[in-house]
Amino acid sequence: xxxxxxxxxxxxxxxxxxxxxxxxxxxxxxxxxxxxxxxxxxxxxxxxxxxxxxxxxxxxxxxxxxxxxxxxxxxxxxxxxxxxxxxxxxxxxxxxxxxxxxxxxxxxxxxxxxxxxxxxxxxxxxxxxxxxxxxxxxxxxxxxxxxxxxxxxxxxxxxxxxxxxxxxxxxxxxxxxxxxxxxxxxxxxxxxxxxxxxxxxxxxxxxxxxxxxxxxxxxxxxxxxxxxxxxxxxxxxxxxxxxxxxxxxxxxxxxxxxxxxxxxxxxxxxxxxxxxxxxxxxxxxxxxxxxxxxxxxxxxxxxxxxxxxxxxxxxxxxxxxxxxxxxxxxxxxxxxxxxxxxxxxxxxxxxxxxxxxxxxxxxxxxxxxxxxxxxxxxxxxxxxxxxxxxxxxxxxxxxxxxxxx
Ligand code: FAD
Ligand code: NAD
Numbered sequence: 001x002x003x004x005x006x007x008x009x010x011x012x013x014x015x016x017x018x019x020x021x022x023x024x025x026x027x028x029x030x031x032x033x034x035x036x037x038x039x040x041x042x043x044x045x046x047x048x049x050x051x052x053x054x055x056x057x058x059x060x061x062x063x064x065x066x067x068x069x070x071x072x073x074x075x076x077x078x079x080x081x082x083x084x085x086x087x088x089x090x091x092x093x094x095x096x097x098x099x100x101x102x103x104x105x106x107x108x109x110x111x112x113x114x115x116x117x118x119x120x121x122x123x124x125x126x127x128x129x130x131x132x133x134x135x136x137x138x139x140x141x142x143x144x145x146x147x148x149x150x151x152x153x154x155x156x157x158x159x160x161x162x163x164x165x166x167x168x169x170x171x172x173x174x175x176x177x178x179x180x181x182x183x184x185x186x187x188x189x190x191x192x193x194x195x196x197x198x199x200x201x202x203x204x205x206x207x208x209x210x211x212x213x214x215x216x217x218x219x220x221x222x223x224x225x226x227x228x229x230x231x232x233x234x235x236x237x238x239x240x241x242x243x244x245x246x247x248x249x250x251x252x253x254x255x256x257x258x259x260x261x262x263x264x265x266x267x268x269x270x271x272x273x274x275x276x277x278x279x280x281x282x283x284x285x286x287x288x289x290x291x292x293x294x295x296x297x298x299x300x301x302x303x304x305x306x307x308x309x310x311x312x313x314x315x316x317x318x319x320x321x322x323x324x325x326x327x328x329x330x331x332x333x334x335x336x337x338x339x340x341x342x343x344x345x346x347x348x349x350x351x352x353x354x355x356x357x358x359x360x361x362x363x364x365x366x367x368x369x370x371x372x373x374x375x376x377x378x379x380x381x382x383x384x385x386x387x388x389x390x391x392x393x394x395x396x397x398x399x400x401x402x403x404x405x
Pocket of ligand 2 (some may be wrong): 116162163164165166167168170196197200201205206231232233234262263264265309316317318352354355
């Protein structure tokens with residue numbers, strides 16, 4: 001009898017952790033495991049704001065998939081998923097087709113521009129290694145051109161960040177570290193540089209602890225960031241953005257050389273386009289993390305939505321939950337193959353830490369509030385813990401942030 005085929009789509013947090021855990025839960029005889037990803041590398045989305053600002057090189061955020069997974073146990077296919085044919089258990093790839101008995105959809109997130117005019121063409125989004133690298137290059141080009149291009153304007157040195165959620169605030173934290181270096185490198189008066197954050201809500205970090213959010217705002221303002229709160233980005237143009245204050249009719253224009261949109265994320269479009277029933281584009285998974293329409297299909301990470309028991313709002317899309325859910329999926333796959341009952345997923349939130357550059361951060365860890373250097377150190381511990389779970393001590397030594405070597 002042929003072995004059941006397990007196919008995992010996407011090598012982000014959810015896909016990589018599912019793959020690595022499956023090779024531990026199952027023996028080579030139990031199943032044939034295939035991982036499909038559009039790049040030959042896995043990147044850490046949670047470090048991309050650093051690569052985008054240029055405070056770390058993008059190679060620090062990524063690793064070759066073949067160096068992390070057990071290639072004797074897992075077939076890695078580098079290809080781009082186009083659609084899923086649930087009826088016939090097939091996945092269409094850009095360069096072929098693959099069939100499965102069990103599927104794990106882990107295709108991650110896309111930037112959500114909410115149909116705001118011009119954002120797709122005139123703003124950048126922090127979404128992948130490619131987009132982060134482009135942002136870093138673009139900002140550096142604007143600074144490099146300032147003293148050499150006769151048409152350069154002061155507003156070329158303005159950076160607008162759309163949204164002050166966790167991604168926006170973490171990116172601002174990196175920018176305030178990076179801009180002084182760029183000014184020095186390109187002989188630019190730092191007073192000419194503006195970093196403007198536009199946030200629709202009356203405060204930064206809307207869902208976060210208020211005391212910590214105020215700490216972050218004050219820290220960033222102290223480093224020169226201007227916050228425009230209660231203000232919405234209405235349009236992005238080649239010259240910058242048009243914004244509107246709440247309860248005002250007027251549009252204000254902010255001229256800027258760089259606009260980075262961190263105003264929200266949505267699920268990868270492929271599950272919904274392939275006919276899966278979705279809740280705002282996400283597969284609302286069952287207690288054991290399967291599609292309610294098809295018990296051969298699991299969904300993990302930002303393509304899945306999980307509601308806490310008796311809650312109206314789902315858990316937010318985070319790497320933390322993707323990693324924990326992936327571990328549950330690997331265990332459940334083993335249970336299914338052995339004919340046992342599956343386990344319900346129980347999320348164990350450990351807290352949230354947001355970096356504000358290299359040496360500052362805010363966070364709540366196991367209900368304990370932290371700021372400053374201890375919080376910054378905690379953030380690095382969290383980053384390295386993931387590497388430890390994925391590839392053990394060798395990966396921490398190679399890619400970790402605590403500079404153990
Ligand atoms: P992803 O990490 O998005 O991975 C999806 C994978 O699928 C990628 O490798 C992609 O290349 C691949 N893929 C996509 N489409 C295709 C296709 N068609 N064919 C083949 N492959 C494809 N969460 C936290 O818990 N802590 C944090 O500190 C944190 N920081 C963040 C910082 C930033 C700047 C951002 C943007 C997000 C942050 N998040 C954080 C959220 C977290 O990154 C996401 O929740 C997490 O990445 C979701 O993991 P995932 O595996 O679902 O998807
Ligand atoms: P988000 O949806 O959490 O925040 C987007 C922000 O943009 C909100 O504050 C919103 O009010 C604002 N906004 C939306 N439309 C706007 C407009 N037109 N004009 C001005 N402001 C507008 O998105 P995110 O920050 O990218 O976070 C995505 C997910 O990733 C979340 O689940 C978050 O928890 C997670 N994340 C976690 C961390 C961490 O744990 N350190 C870091 C980054 C992201």
